[in-house]
Amino acid sequence: MPNPYKLPVWLLCATMLTSVPAYAEPEKQPDAPPPAAVAAPVKTTGFTLDDAIAKALAQSPRLKAFGSGVAAAKGEQRQAGAWVNPEVGLEAENVAGQGAYKGFDSAEVTVGVTQEITIGGKISARESIAGKGLEIASLDEQAATLDVIRDVTTAYADVVAAEENVRLALEQKELAVDVLKSVSVRVGAAAAPLIQKSRAEVERSTATIALDKANRERDISRKKLAALMGEERLTLPLDSAAFYAIAKPEAASLEEKLKANPDLVKLNSRLEQSKARLDLEQANAIPDPRLSVGVRDFRDSGDQAFIVGVSLPIPVFNANRGNIEKARHEVSRTEMDNRQLALNTSAELTQAHERMENAYVQAETLKTEILPSADKAFRLAREGYGLGRFPYLEVLDAQRSLFGVKQQQIEAIREFHTAKAQVERLTATRLSTLQKSGENHE
CATH class of the missing domain: 2.20.200 (Outer membrane efflux proteins (OEP))
Structure with a gap:
């Protein structure tokens, strides 16, 4: 399988230029200004993820609806x-x-x-059904809370990634303009054909279109996050520093973490409720004097x-034989549904954890190995072009490779946060944190 991060042969040759002795050839004065340094990601601290989650939990109509469901169950x-x-x-x-x-x-x-x-245990059976119903309603509310947290976390990462893509697109446009100036100098000095200037102009126009697209995608993602928080629009900058601060996933027992999942905890309550319904139907067969x-x-x-x-x-x-038979089969169906849901949830957690691990490895590889090489390749290609050593196509290829790697890095980090949010949803990680925080404030 070909390596997606394999550098082209010209890049290896360009890298070797840095090791050529000073006396090998008299150094020429470049026809263009020196290349601008590749800008590092701008990391800011503003409206944090915890702030967004807190606002969404406080204002979510969905959670208020589940709260009413709990009150109805009571x-x-x-x-x-x-x-x-x-x-x-x-x-x-x-x-x-x-x-x-x-x-x-x-x-x-x-x-x-x-x-x-009323005889035959009808009242106790009804009380058991209602009690389990209250448990289920409370667990549904917890699950909805986790859904909101996951959705906000994912939307938050989408916004930061979109804003980083805007920054990257702007950087790419500025660089395209800068390269166009360099090419224009060489074309004006008859050191390069006119077609290179045309290609540089096309690259600048393409960068402008990409910037417009990135701006639109950013606006869409910001509106989505604002809607989750019950707001019309975002007014504060997000915390991009936390976006880049990713940690290696823990190699812990995933099955153990599932015990806190309210969807799985609810399975036992559902089964007990179905058994209580069977008890009630059997009791209904006994006439009340x-x-x-x-x-x-x-x-x-x-x-x-x-x-x-x-x-x-x-x-x-x-x-009441028909209702008894129906209730008995409902118990069996609930048992099978619960077993299938447990298997599906376990598989979903495994997949999400693997996605998180893969995204982390990809992001770290891009950061430590691929991005520095692509950055160096572009600088060398641009310097070589200014000295007449490389054709313009090599500069263009290096520029596209560099920004392609940067976009892959942003996407890998966004995928890491998305997968992590799903892992935390399935393991109820943030819910336990919120509960502990609430206990500390009481």
Whole structure:
């Protein structure tokens, strides 16, 4: 497989020029001004990632919606333990008839209370379902918090990368203008053909177009980050120093880190809730008796007596077998879904961690090996062109290689932060940090 970082033969030859003895050839005066030094990334400290996350968590409508979901689950839990309300009844017999039963003189008036008694563990099953529902709602809120943190972290890295690309495009344009001046000097001195000036002008125009594109992409990324924070636009500079400060990923046990993932913690709550639903359906197969107590008033004699009654549905036509079967299969389905989700999450974490490691290696290789060589190659090519040793195409090739390497470096670092954000999402790293911070402030 060809090495993407392999330097061309002319670059090796150009590098060798630096080792030629001083007496090998009389040094010529360059026809163009000396090449400008390649600018290093501008590193600033402004609106930090933690600032962006804090603002997004405070103003996110999505998190507020999940907070309402938790409150709703608390209400459902409170309702789960409620008994059926008693019924009050009034009954009058032997009224408005004929003869002795004319009017209300011979009426029998009964006033009673009927109460359905919930048995079979129905209330405890409902309470268990609601309790697990509250756990699930709380874990969903935690997962949503992690989603917001991940999205903000990714968007923040996208903005910084876009701003660095703008800086790089501006640098490339300025360099293209500078090279055009150098070529114009040589063309004016009849030391280079006119076509080289045309090519330099094309390169300058291309750099201008690239700068316009970089500016548009930066504006789009800034609007996305502002929207995540509940703002219309960003007004403060971001922290580019933290963007370049990447650390080698830890070689820790990934499976151990997954234990804090709220999506996986929720699996047990989902399974327990499905089992509680099965318990409830089995309990629903047991009829609830209805007890009634009342007083009967005999108007013709003025006597009174108590009335006590009980009724019990007979489960002949409906023993709730269908719902029990359904709930039993729901338990099995939940178990399989949970197992698949656990496998998917584990694989996703492994992939994200590998992406982070690969991005780190690529960024460090570009920084320590490729970028210095490409920088040196461009300087030597430009100096050699000024001395008439290299054609303009070599300068153009070296310039494109240099900025291509710089763009790869920015993209590798952006990919590192994106993958790291996903790893932290799956391992709930920042959530535990926020919880500890909240405990310290209490």
